[in-house]
Amino acid sequence: RAYAAFSVGRREGLHSADALQAVTFDTELVNLDGAFDLASGRFFCTAPGVYFVSLNVHTWNYKETYLHIMRNARAAAVLYAQPSERSVMQAQSLLLPLAAGDAVWVRMFQRDRDNAIFGESGDLYNTFSGHLVKPDAEL
Template sequence: MSGFFLPVLLLFPLVASVPSPSRVPPRYCRRCCDHLDPPLSPSSRPVTYQTPEVRTFINMTILKGDKGDRGERGTPGKAGAEGPPGSRGTMGPKGSKGQAGVPGDPCKKHQSAFSVGRRKALHSVDYYQALLFDTVFVNMDEHFNMFKGKFHCYVPGIYFFNVNIHTWNFKETYLHVMHNEREQVILYAQPSDRSIMQSQSVMLRLELADEVWVRLYKRERENAVYSDDVDVYITFSGYLVAPVE
């Protein structure tokens, strides 16, 4: 037992004589301008306060300036697709009466009319014969030539013509309303023991210098129209319905 404690007793002075390891002194960062005194301990440092961040807010409505000048018009874009038609709007108020227009050209007239008659009976002696007239009811600006029995067109347009005749007993009545040298409509009555009134009407489009007249046509039978010196049985009339430029 004494042999065990002896080595322990011998090592105890050695353990007691070993110095304790030294602590490394703390290091602090310094600037060249810092004081040479060692920094204060954390407990002795003064308390610092962080400055709050200040952000500037600008109310743009207060700083809004005056409206600038209008810029130049840009290049127009392509036309878009056509939309559906809108509904019809309400009728607007009636406008005021306008001023009178300038006088028209006195040389340019848009009126033409005639009405002529025949008091004498007529028997056709040729195959083609113009029906002449001896009585004037209306003949504006002498557009109807009484010597030729023809209407001469001075105002191009649409015209209405009408011819009335009285047939002769037991004689044929065969007439054409002519446009220049072309037959347009016929007025025909077969021989009969009763004379009757016959009528034919037509509308024609006439150009300048066209002529309209009534022509008798003789075939194997005698062609005749009746009239006397007292009453007018035969009439030929026409007038302009609408001018055409």
């Protein structure tokens, strides 16, 4: 199989509840073969290869936004915004080599400050997406 893709969103805002919290999602836009689990917030790779992954979030006024894009139990990239009077849209993207069974997910990382992402039930501000760029068989 030479395809895989997911695109999910979160409409509700989220405040960190503990130091290492998985971000879950409530909106499925694309979920080929059901490889993304909304409840756990994880994409489980079944088609190994190189993936393009992107995370877009809306920050919350006066709150820190500190997230990691995770590959299994290791942080692959950071999305960060300092507390500010204004909320902003932040984005992070990267290419990741994934093996069958690898999980890609977003972790909210809490430090001393209140950590949050903004959301409203009527709009989709926060999205997490990925797709297979190059299957292992072609590497």
